[in-house]
Amino acid sequence: MATIRANTISTKSLPNLTANDLEHEAIYIFREVAAQFENPVLLFSGGKDSITLVRLAQKAFYPAKIPFPLLHIDTGHNFKETIAFRDKLVADLGINLIVRYVQDSIDQGKVLEEQGKYASRNSLQTTTLLDAIEEFKFDACIGGARRDEEKARAKERIFSVRDDFGQWDEKNQRPEVFDMLNGHIDLGQNVRVFPISNWTELDVWSYIEKEKIEIPSLYFAHKRSTFIRDGLIWTAEDEVVFRSEDEAVQERWVRFRTVGDMSCTAAVESTADSIEKVVAEIRDSRISERGARIDDKRSEAAMEKRKQQGYF
Amino acid sequence: MMNVVKIATAGSVDDGKSTLIGRLLYDTNSLTEDKIDAIQKSSLKKGYDYLDFSLATDGLVAEREQGITIDVAHIYFSTRSRSYIIADTPGHVEYTRNMVTGASTSQVAIVLIDARKGVVEQTYRHFFINNLLRIKNVIVAINKMDLVDFSEQVYLDIKVQFEKLNSKSTYEEQQLHFIPVSALHGDNIAIKSERMPWYEGKPLLYHLEQLELTDVNDQGEARFPVQQVIRPKTAEFHDFRGYAGKVYGGSLEVGDEVAVLPTGTRSRIKDIYFYDQSFKRASSGNSVTLTLEDNINIARGDMLVRPNELPKVERAIEATICWMDNKPLTAGSKYILRHNTNQVLSKIELIRNVIATDYSGSEPASSLHLNQIGETSLKLSKPIYFDPYSSNKTNGAFILIDPQTNATSGVGFIH
Incomplete structure (x- = not known):
């Protein structure tokens, strides 16, 4: 990390911006969280969106450290590259990482593992997350969700109040006027905060390129043993993804557009092995990023239902 | 790249707003294949023989069931030169608070008029809110021109009606642009329509691309x-x-x-x-x-x-308030007032009136109900450092927070 060079007189000016500059808006939101809440946490999945959040948080508080810990809800279905990346990042930042495991929630009998060939732990994360919020008494959970991802997300506020059960009441949301954010809550409630609400997938990728932010290698094209199901490409390198006998394994050049739970994250065929190529590919791409996530395809209202139940 | 243009739209399903937005997304290649796929499937299921672009913007389950928009939805599209976010709100009077919310962060508003109906009560309301919030650029899109034979006279008549409305505006620097369009068929959306050669102006997207974004303020x-x-x-x-x-x-x-x-x-x-x-x-x-x-x-x-x-530093302010809570605002009630990062207690000294959003004037009132707009006097526990809303938007606006429910109950514009 660079240090501020004191007593050097800069001749540079910051550019004129419109009120909606995405980076400056996100930094503003981070500072509002730190000022308005006692015990915030940054939900970190190891994906590009949460990595982008970390960079924005660094910018918001520099030269101070990020004033809250990271929380990773580990489904046990992570790509190993993601975990290695996470641990290195946390060590570099010198901040605290809390990990809570979906496996523990399963062992405690709080949730049941899904069965069948579409079995995923993605929706089981909710219970583990809510338990962690209660355990640490977090009053604000910062996440990397974006409004362009999915229809139900398009209505989400930047400060989204959840009740004691983690529920989202979409009909009773607080109006957010100008850039004033109302973080007043009752004991037991918490707020989900989305600093990059207004970003699109392309905005995130362009930012990663501009800022030279390191991201897990999974996002770049690589050779991988895969198989095809429902027109999507799945990894065959791990037993987490169920594969039936008639689904043939084949080596393909692929990359991932999201790196969440392996069991519900499909790859896309790609030769984009650098950030410049990935940005170019996204710019031309015609399939939305959640299109490669089977958990949203389950029904038209899939995301909305999960959110009402406290899903992130 | 990181600069975004925010557009406020308002209107009901009938005037073709969703179709207009869907068309903008389609014409700028902002709809992904899986979304076009979903629209095709949905259109087929409903038995349409055209692509129903309005389906591109529908949000929550309840809305799909009722076929209406119930909140502020954010819709994204981009061109080579700019990124856009549309803050889309329903146009009915009971959604005034959503319109105000959507307009508060927008640099441009699109007011949609059905060419067959002309200026209606809802048009007044949209325009009133754009005046109140001082949105600099207003694009008046006269839609469904295909249903009036692309008639120049219809367009001109509506323009005259609207100019009459504009004479009541309190925001003189506001820029108006009139564009005749057919969202369903794409006339004057991204490309200039050949079916309205009498229209000498530019298509809608061109106006958006050319907007001057830095606020004079x-x-x-x-x-x-x-x-x-x-x-x-x-x-x-x-x-x-x-x-x-x-x-x-x-x-x-x-x-x-x-x-x-x-x-x-x-x-x-x-x-x-x-x-x-x-x-x-x-x-x-x-x-x-x-x-x-x-x-x-x-x-x-x-x-x-x-x-x-120096801004004004005072413990008593006069403000126009848009009320956003089911519990009405009454004289004597106390709320937390958030102004920028500052927070003070406030007491409503007086509610002067309720202002009709159709420009028909104001009436004396003792309370403000949900979605009503009125002039008030407030007393504060400590001074705030403000400018009139007309000279600095951010430093001239505040929100009122209900200390019991924590709800954001209203937004105020300081005189």
Whole structure:
């Protein structure tokens, strides 16, 4: 990390911006969280969106450290590259990482593992997350969700109040006027905060390129043993993804557009092995990023239902 | 790249707003294959023989069931030169609060008129809110021109009706653009329609691409509300004391003399930091960290300004309030008032009137109900440092928070 060079007189000016500059808006939101809440946490999945959040948080508080810990809800279905990346990042930042495991929630009998060939732990994360919020008494959970991802997300506020059960009441949301954010809550409630609400997938990728932010290698094209199901490409390198006998394994050049739970994250065929190529590919791409996530395809209202139940 | 144009739209399903938005998305290649696929499937299921672009924008389950929009939805599209976010709200009177919310962050509004119906009550309301919130650019899209034989006379008649409405506007600098369109068929959306050769102007998208984005207010007096104090307390930055915040209304430079409100204590700007880089000058919209020459006690809620550009500092204010809560606003009630990063207690001294959003005037009132707009007087527990909304939007607006429910109950525009 660079240090501020004191007593050097800069001749540079910051550019004129419109009120909606995405980076400056996100930094503003981070500072509002730190000022308005006692015990915030940054939900970190190891994906590009949460990595982008970390960079924005660094910018918001520099030269101070990020004033809250990271929380990773580990489904046990992570790509190993993601975990290695996470641990290195946390060590570099010198901040605290809390990990809570979906496996523990399963062992405690709080949730049941899904069965069948579409079995995923993605929706089981909710219970583990809510338990962690209660355990640490977090009053604000910062996440990397974006409004362009999915229809139900398009209505989400930047400060989204959840009740004691983690529920989202979409009909009773607080109006957010100008850039004033109302973080007043009752004991037991918490707020989900989305600093990059207004970003699109392309905005995130362009930012990663501009800022030279390191991201897990999974996002770049690589050779991988895969198989095809429902027109999507799945990894065959791990037993987490169920594969039936008639689904043939084949080596393909692929990359991932999201790196969440392996069991519900499909790859896309790609030769984009650098950030410049990935940005170019996204710019031309015609399939939305959640299109490669089977958990949203389950029904038209899939995301909305999960959110009402406290899903992130 | 990181600069975004926000567009406020309002209207009901009938005037073709969703179709217009869907068409903008389609014509700018902003709809992905899986979304076009979903639209095709849905259109087929409903037995349409055309692509129903309105399906591109439908949000929540309840809305799909009722076929209406119930909140502020955010819709994204981009061209080679700009990124856009549409804040889309329903146009009915019971959604006034959503329209105000959507308009509060928008630089441009699209007012949609059904060519067959002309200016209707809802048009008045949309325009009224665009006036109240002082949205600089208003595009009046006269839609469904295909259903009136692309008639120039229809277009001209509606333009005259609208100009009449505009004469009642309180915001003189507002820029109006009239465009005849057919959203369903794409006339004058992304490309100029050949079916309306009499229209000499540009298509809708062209107007959006050419909009002047910097607000005139941004060249004015700088306001720096302090969000928080940054104190690393590490060996390397032992004495560092920075003030984090966003610059509004004008720019600040290293060496500028500043007064700290409310105390009035003066100092000079020593450094302007953005992350680990130092800068000479920060203009409106920048989230920066400032350090000062002198060690002064500054906290969240304080404001830095140039001493010769002081805002008003007062404990009593006059404001137009848009009420957003089911529980009505009554004289004598107390709310938490958030103004920038500052927070004080407020008491409603007087409710003067309710203003009709159809420009038919105002009536005396003793309370403001959900979605009503009225003029009020407030008394504050401590002074706030404000400008009239007409000269600085951010420093002239506030929200009222119900101390019992924590709800954001209303938004105010200071006179």
